[in-house]
Amino acid sequence: MVVDKPKGPRSIALVGPYSSGKTTLLEAILHICNETDRKGSVTAGTSCGDSSKEARERQMGVEVNAAHAQYLGDEFTILDCPGSIEFFQETENALAGVDAAVVVCEPESERVLTLSPLLKSLQEKGLPTFIFVNKMDKAYGSVHDLFNSLQAVTDRALVLRQVPIFNDSIISGYVDLASERAYVYKEGEASRIIDLPPEMAEEEGTSRFAMLEKLADFDDHLMEELLEDIEPEREEIYALLQNDLREGLVTPVFLGSAENENGVRRLLKALRHEAPEASVAAKRAGYNPSSGEPVAQILKTYMSAQAGKLSLARIWSGEISDGDSFAVGRVGGIYRLQGGKSEKLEKATEGEIVAFGRLDSAQTGDVLMVDKTINAPQDGAFAPVYSIALVPERRDDEVKLSAALSKILEEDPSLKMEHKQETQELLLWGQGEIHLNVALDRMRNKYGLEVKSRRPKVAYKEAIRKAAKQHARYRKQSGGHGQFGDVHIEIKPLPRGSGFNFDEKIVGGSVPRQYIPAVEHGVKEYLEEGPLGFPVVDVAVTLFDGQFHSVDSSENSFRSAARIAMSEGMPKCEPVLLEPIYKVELSMPSEYTSKVNSIVSGRRGQILGFDAREGWGGWDVLEAMIPESEVHDLIVDLRSATLGVGTYRSEFDHLQELTGHNADKVLQNKN
Missing domain, CATH: 3.30.230.10 (Ribosomal Protein S5; domain 2)
Structure with a gap:
């Protein structure tokens, strides 16, 4: 079996939990590909990724950043996605337009659970996925234990592609299980091939056979070879790795240290040979690249007070030149983004990710065509779970606030605005306190608007x-x-x-x-x-x-x-106070269900029951009735108790009498 190496420009998303090292990996890739003279640093504020003022101040990703790189003649656009669960909608939007995803994680078995929602989403999308276990230079514990922990949080078959070589308890290199070659790390340089250490022979043989067994689950010919003790050809193994990845059957696992550039070149080679070409993603999205008709999908919207609006788009088919028109309007500039910088282009072709200027009517998620636009659904994948009430510093800024909010919401569709008639408040809804603080910072940094925020009032009756x-x-x-x-x-x-x-x-x-x-x-x-x-x-x-x-x-x-x-x-x-009661559905890993029960009870909640979460092995869903006053910051405690992965949905259910100390407290605050 021989499969041709994919051709043409491809797009890769770097995803994973906060602090796993995605932006550091991007800096290593750009440096290896000679896109930068020196590696940028997140802590020093010199990275290509996390380039916005809001990201720099927090030293964390708050939006998708795009960068371009060439490796051995292959072109890649890399989308560095935020790791915090509060910005996961940004990641979801970006994943709609990539050919493969690299999940970056740390070598800590106890934190593997944080990958569960992300791996579930990637599998549901059918998106080819690699796992890069970062910070292996600081790892402790067994690689195989880590591998088993990773396998426990995904239904896809994981294929361990490397085993580490240790030197005085420090990882000094790795053995590539597909090629059976051993390499020693060279900091800032390509790894050097060495002879397989004799003490590694048994572990290498066992690990390689486990890899082949996984591949044989999806190929009868390889199964026959293994049963007959026939050593498969190397080309056959590589072809199966490429095909099974493309079909979403397996997820390869690589090891390395982005900070030291260890294992990064091996990952790049895998992306070059195994990440499917753009036509596969286009067909998965429902478009035919061979038609030649210009089709592009908006993955992210950037708003700038000076430069205006930029729409980051994946071109599914055709060629688009500066000045061409879609149904939503005329393209006013084509740009290749490199973090916070941009390069003007005359045109862009199928498979590329570029930014279009001045498409004022285009929204994130929209699919653009010459004769029509397929509008993105208005509701995001995640219901908002946290809100603040907004009040401009000056009364004269109310009109300015409305205009700024419309742009902020266009840039981040996971934010929602609500005029709550019952309390006469303007509410901004999002995924958490950091998410909403970033929105407030954008209003100040981009539009010079100072806004006060406070806890929303409860609509007592x-x-x-x-x-x-x-x-x-x-x-x-x-x-x-x-x-x-x-x-x-x-x-x-x-x-x-x-x-x-x-x-x-x-x-x-x-x-x-x-x-x-x-x-x-x-x-x-x-x-x-x-x-x-x-x-x-x-x-x-x-x-x-x-x-x-x-x-x-x-x-x-x-x-x-x-x-x-x-x-x-x-x-x-005999007037009596009524408080709103919400029906809340909480989702969390089963091992944290008892903790969540305590959180609900501590918030005057009435537990109605719980069940297994459908389609999520090892997860529970708990239903409860909780007063509105106790729901406001529920997400803070819930995430704290579940390594950040717990979430909930809520809706108003009924009004209920409130008496005693709690009622006295409400009335006292009212007066």
Whole structure:
């Protein structure tokens, strides 16, 4: 079996948990490929990746960064994706347009669980995946134990491609199991081939046979060779590795240290020979490159106060020149991005990732064609789980805030904006505190807008426990026509969730028909803020008697009389505070379920039950009812208890009476 080496430009995503070393790996790749004179540093703020001011200040990725490199004649665009779970939507958007992903992780078995959601997503997408175990120079423990831990968090078959060579407990090189060659590391240089150390022969043989067994699970011919003790040809092994990766059957695992450039060249060679060419990803996305029709998909939107809008796009087919038009508009510049820098191009062809300028109507995720645009779904993959209320420093900045927010949301579609009518607040929703702080920093850094943030108010309500009747009269004499309105009303509680009901039982015209709507209006005005200071719900008010004056009565006087009747009658009805209760579905690895139970109970939650998470081996789903006031920062405790991988979805379910100390505290804060 012989498979041709893939051709043409390809795109690779670097993904993995925060602090795993993705940006350091990118710097090593760019240096090896002679794209940079010296390796950049995240801590020194000189890296090509994490180039934005917000990323530099935090020394962490907060958005996708693109870079270009050539290795032995092959062109690659590398997308350095953020590692924090709070920016995972950025990674998801980028993965839609790449040929393969390199999962970068640390050699710590106890942290392998953090890879679970990412590996699950890559498998669902059918995306060819490599694993690069970084920081092997600082590793402790067995490589095989680490490998088994990795296999436990993915359904794809992992294939260990290397075993380390130790020298006085320090990794000094590796054995390539496909070629059966041994190499010794040279810091900052290519590894040097050496003879296989005699003491490594047994481990190499066992590990290589395990690799071949994995491959034989997907190839009958190799299985027959192994059963008959026939040594397979090297070309056959490489062909199977390439084909099985492309089909999503196996995930190869490589070892190295990006900081020292150890194992990086071996990874690059694997990408060069095994990462599928662009046409495979195009077909997976549903497009035919052979059609020649210009088709591009927006992977990321960048907004700049000076340079305007840039749309990072994967070209699925055709050739696109500066000035060409899509249905969304005319391309105003084509750029190759290198971190925070850009190079202007005349044109770009199938397989490349470039940035288009001035496509103001294009949104992240959109597929652009000459005659139409396939719009991206508005809802992201992850529901927002954390919010803040926004208030501009100056009242004059309210219009400016609205304009800045629209651009911030366009750049980061995982952010959501909500005008909450119940509390009269403007809310910004996202995936966590860091996520929202980055958005606030962008407003300040890009648009010069200072915004205060605070914890959102809870939409408390109030209701009544018993009925009461009340008489009220409004009389005012100020020369000329006076004002007179007289009403008798009955106030009754309604079942929870019933809302508001107004009725009248006037007999004999004691209140003229034209004034009855004004009475209802006055009642509703009062219910906007009841005796406890919150909107009143689940109440029925009946107008059953009253008096009027033929000259002095008016709509305004009866509306005022109704408000007085409500203000005097409602305190007699035993008002009670209601708090919103949310139905929450929490997802977490099974080993942390008991911790999450404690978190829910500690937040006054009522656990309804739990079950296995469908399609996620070793994960549970817990359902609970939790007060809105306790949901606000639930994600902080949840992630802290689950190595950052736990999450939840919530929706309003019902209102529930709140009494005792908790109610007193709410009322005290209200006053």
